[in-house]
Amino acid sequence: MTDVSDVSDVSGVSDTGAKRTPRGPKGSPTKQRAPKGSKAKERSGDEAYLKAVMAEIDEEVRARRQSGDLPARVEQELEELFLEHSPVGHRDTGLSDALRMVDMYAFIDPVVPIESEKSGGAVLKKGLRSMSLWYVGYVTHQVSQFATSVARALHAVDEQLCSLKEQLDAQRTPVAGIIDSSWSVGPSPWWMKEATDAVTSRDGRVLHAAARDGWLVKALEEFGVDAYGLEERKELTSGVDTDQIDLREESLVEHLGCVAPGSIGALVLTGVVESMTSGERERLLDLTESALSYGAALVVHSLTPTAWISEEMAPEADLAPGRPLRAKAWEFVLKRRGFETRVVVGPSSNDYLVVAAKTALGSGSR
Numbered sequence: 001m002t003d004v005s006d007v008s009d010v011s012g013v014s015d016t017g018a019k020r021t022p023r024g025p026k027g028s029p030t031k032q033r034a035p036k037g038s039k040a041k042e043r044s045g046d047e048a049y050l051k052a053v054m055a056e057i058d059e060e061v062r063a064r065r066q067s068g069d070l071p072a073r074v075e076q077e078l079e080e081l082f083l084e085h086s087p088v089g090h091r092d093t094g095l096s097d098a099l100r101m102v103d104m105y106a107f108i109d110p111v112v113p114i115e116s117e118k119s120g121g122a123v124l125k126k127g128l129r130s131m132s133l134w135y136v137g138y139v140t141h142q143v144s145q146f147a148t149s150v151a152r153a154l155h156a157v158d159e160q161l162c163s164l165k166e167q168l169d170a171q172r173t174p175v176a177g178i179i180d181s182s183w184s185v186g187p188s189p190w191w192m193k194e195a196t197d198a199v200t201s202r203d204g205r206v207l208h209a210a211a212r213d214g215w216l217v218k219a220l221e222e223f224g225v226d227a228y229g230l231e232e233r234k235e236l237t238s239g240v241d242t243d244q245i246d247l248r249e250e251s252l253v254e255h256l257g258c259v260a261p262g263s264i265g266a267l268v269l270t271g272v273v274e275s276m277t278s279g280e281r282e283r284l285l286d287l288t289e290s291a292l293s294y295g296a297a298l299v300v301h302s303l304t305p306t307a308w309i310s311e312e313m314a315p316e317a318d319l320a321p322g323r324p325l326r327a328k329a330w331e332f333v334l335k336r337r338g339f340e341t342r343v344v345v346g347p348s349s350n351d352y353l354v355v356a357a358k359t360a361l362g363s364g365s366r
Contacts, residue, residue: 114126186215203265206226207267209270211231213240217245230255259291265293267296269298271301274303274317295358305325334356340359
């Protein structure tokens with residue numbers, strides 16, 4: 001049971017009625033930010049304080065129950081109000097708290113109250129209750145049995161969901177990030193001429209991801225190609241003049257999912273596919289196949305598995321959920337999807353370029 005006197009502390013309003021400091025969009029105060037390293041300590045202190053307050057409330061409730069100072073009806077009303085207005089959705093045990101309301105209302109009491117403010121009202125209500133109790137009790141008993149069965153089933157579902165959540169958290173795979181090397185991309189890599197020749201003859205816009213500072217987009221525009229780029233890493237695009245170059249801070253998968261089918265004439269991928277899992281890669285290829293027009297070019301620059309595990313690679317490579325494919329694997333995958341493919345290996349054999357053309361409807365991953 002929850003003490004009403006402590007509800008003000010939970011709702012963000014003090015006992016004096018003054019509102020607390022507003023919080024920003026990420027949950028931090030708008031005026032002052034806590035120093036680094038103090039969040040865990042604050043969280044631990046808040047949890048300890050909350051446990052102490054709840055223990056005091058439970059002790060006071062037990063004392064009032066024993067003294068008869070807290071009628072059962074008032075206690076139930078307070079509990080209902082707390083469960084109704086408390087922010088259940090923001091707790092780790094949100095479903096368990098919601099099931100408390102199910103348990104509370106599972107039993108239907110057939111013995112209705114007979115209190116009345118009118119003279120003789122209580123006697124009349126008692127008589128009506130006595131005459132209809134056998135009938136009402138029979139109906140409410142069946143309804144209560146059904147509600148209890150539903151509550152038990154919901155608790156079983158809650159236990160299974162909690163167990164499943166623990167298993168998924170233990171096997172959670174991070175989202176593949178963009179990982180590239182300075183020696184393999186921009187501003188004049190060995191594969192730039194191959195990629196430029198492959199996309200300049202295509203109809204439609206040319207998309208480059210990940211575009212970094214837009215070096216390839218600028219080079220393609222010098223050849224008269226209508227090109228634009230996607231780059232999620234804001235630190236690489238902070239100094240770019242977007243009025244001079246079409247460079248967008250968007251996710252490649254989200255962007256391909258929004259464009260019209262067949263609206264892209266060529267797609268160049270650098271640093272995107274190496275860290276992807278098989279499922280993420282298949283999803284990207286499905287979207288690519290839909291977004292590219294007939295005859296469009298797909299250019300994929302990738303590091304080799306040997307280069308991926310070298311000491312020169314960034315630490316993010318070890319933490320990535322996936323690993324780069326061999327060149328033969330790309331030829332096999334794209335051939336199934338109706339692409340004519342050729343591979344150009346880099347001079348150091350640490351990376352390669354896949355140049356593919358969409359010539360037919362492939363079977364995809366199906």
